Amino acid sequence: MTHHDKRFVQRDRDWHPPAYAPGYKTTVARSPNQALVSLMKPSASELTGPDFRTLRMGPHDNDLLLNFREGKGQDGLPIGERIIMFGRVIDQFGKPVPHTLVEMWQANAGGRYRHKKDAYLAPLDPNFGGVGRTLTDEQGWYRFRTIKPGPYPWPNDVNSWRPAHIHVSVMGPAISTRLITQMYFEGDPLIPICPIVNTLKDRDAVETMIGRLDIARSNSMDCLAYRFDLVVRGELQTYFENQ
């Protein structure tokens, strides 16, 4: 019988950071010792995933300049460099991934997260929450408006600092394509000395996480634009007889 055989390009685990990367100290006790068990013939459990087109979003869910003040009677704007963060979600074959959920979260301009466990001395911004979500359009494009987050210190080495970054979560078409990453900002001198960035062995892999200044798409007298494309695993279909 002709068999609809869908699969995804194998994830290259030498490209991604390894589970155990002692320069990032928290990985030491949180990395499995045993080998992953490979499923050579993935099933619907791995090859399908949620479709969020019917999730009802708020009008400013992708606009972090406005979405924290909503419903609070506030009219202030967050402090910081106003930026547009935008890009495309495509797969490894360059095919756009439409209608997929892209979520992001970040610190404020001072490097402080609005999170009950963040006690960094930089102040909270009363006009900034730091969370956004959107769906890609038909061509895979997404867009957020926000402020550029600040770098911040964290307990790893005696004096470790995170480069400015925005956490980005993308669903893609299936559980197999799920990915969480971080966008860094082109030219940030903290990138090459960050223990989390340096969990990656391959410098080319680091390049996939750099948001690039796009002056052409910046808005005059308003905000700079940073482009950040996301590549998720490529989907393959074969229609040969399976014997």
Added chain:
Amino acid sequence: MKQPNSVPASELVLRETASQTAGPYVHIGLALAAAGNPVRDEEIWNEMARPEAEGEHIEVVGTVIDGNGDLVRDAFIEAWQADSRGDYQPEYDLKKPFNSFGRTATTFDRGSEFILKTVKPGSVKTADGQTMAPHINVTLFARGVNIHLHTRLYFEDEAEANAHCPVLNRVESPVRRQTLIAKREEEGGRVRYRLDIKLQGEGETVFFDF
């Protein structure tokens, strides 16, 4: 434009964007209430089944434990499961009685348990027609986890189906298979399945690549 056949085929395939840890503040982005922040009208969270959903209503609970035996209090978890008839329902719609997708997190409270409110899934077939035992696909993210971990949760009271599940049987060590089997508890008419996820060391949970 590149001349066809002039470069190795592998160079025509893009590399995936590299993974980074979800970090300690994942909650502000993906689990707003757990960060102590206001929630939006519709959030993707842990109530996968509403009371009218078909099937046996269950709670799935557990902890996440690191290589030192300590609780991982900042783990973020995603669940993907079939409905009680064994069908995945991809369309995520909070108005529907059941959604195949859910999210939960361990907590900063003393017990640090994650919880999902769902129905027991039916069994799903593999592409070549073998029956897998009922299971929930679990994806785990956390600070110190550089790339998310995939595991599965199976049910203790499905011993017969578990014994024949092709995926469980991919795990060579029968002892390790047990790390995927949730224990059934009943309390005041509520059915709860418990599975602790051990990231490292003795009793380390089986994690999958696919």
